[in-house]
Amino acid sequence: MTSITFYSLYDYNCGNIFANTLNLDNFSTLEELDAALHDWLEELTENRNDGVTREEWILADCEDVPDQYINTYGINGEYFTYRDTIEELSNYHDDAENILNAWIAYGYELNLDEIKDAYIGHFYSIRSFAEEYLWEIMDLSSLPQHLQFYIDLERLAKDVLINDCWESNGYYFNRI
Template sequence: MKTSQTPQIYVGTYAKYNGSGHRNGSIAGEWVDLEIYDTKDSFFEYCKELHCDEDDAEFMFQDYENIPEKLISECSVSDKLFDYIEAIKDMEDETIEALGLFIEDKDINKDTDFEELMQEFSDEYQGYYDGSEGTEVEFAYKYIEEQGILNEMPEHLQYYFDYKAYANDLFINDFVEHDGHVFRR
């Protein structure tokens, strides 16, 4: 599924970039769509083919799009990158964006169980809110309705309920907002 959130990497080599060989100071490389690779090994096989003019190419990931920063650097890609790519295949753009934000707040390493991480994301992610009253207040309206908080209050008093103050309380202890995305703490 090709979305506007398709993970891509621009793959060059240090030798070309640094000017050794026949391409002095070149950024010759290619944007690589990562969704077509199942594993890190298959991706690196393609990178070797792409830069077959070098005997032992040292890959340089000069730019990237739609990849959480914790999963890539100039000289390496995380072992978890392809778990991430598999996880986002059937997600909407909005949820992919939220997962990227979620991953940035986590300690990701080679021992990270990605299935557990995805379960944690599923448990904590509350959705995207971009209402005219602001993310926190829009979330509070939905939360109050879902929890039936006003059901115990006489109807004539419900009109006086302060949604903004309640939203402030929710986001002090229980929830956090990042770029319109709400997560349970």
């Protein structure tokens, strides 16, 4: 469960902890989350009945939300796009979250079509990338057996990575 916990900022500053933990899976947009937080603060204001209007919150804790989507007062609205992209990408790949995180770590924007078109696969080393992927696409098996011995697969893979592909955390992608 992806969850996020907020405190009433006024009460937090006064030394009182009134927490509200929300399941992010129940929200589709940042606006829905904000509306739920406003409702909670209104209810808290009514229940406390101390003459103070509670209007602000502060992030206390979150679970299963990547750091780049978290700030002091909540989460970035792009988190919902991130979550939806993982869900869509999981229809095509079992390792959707890691693929998407590698894509983002390289600096690309969230775009499901680009990710699907560019993704090659996960390889544990540049040599395994060369042996499994390059060998197939370049059809090096058609070379005579005695010449295959002279192919420097790692050098070939490095050349391909410079010009045509890129790698992030063992996930390989075609350049877009």
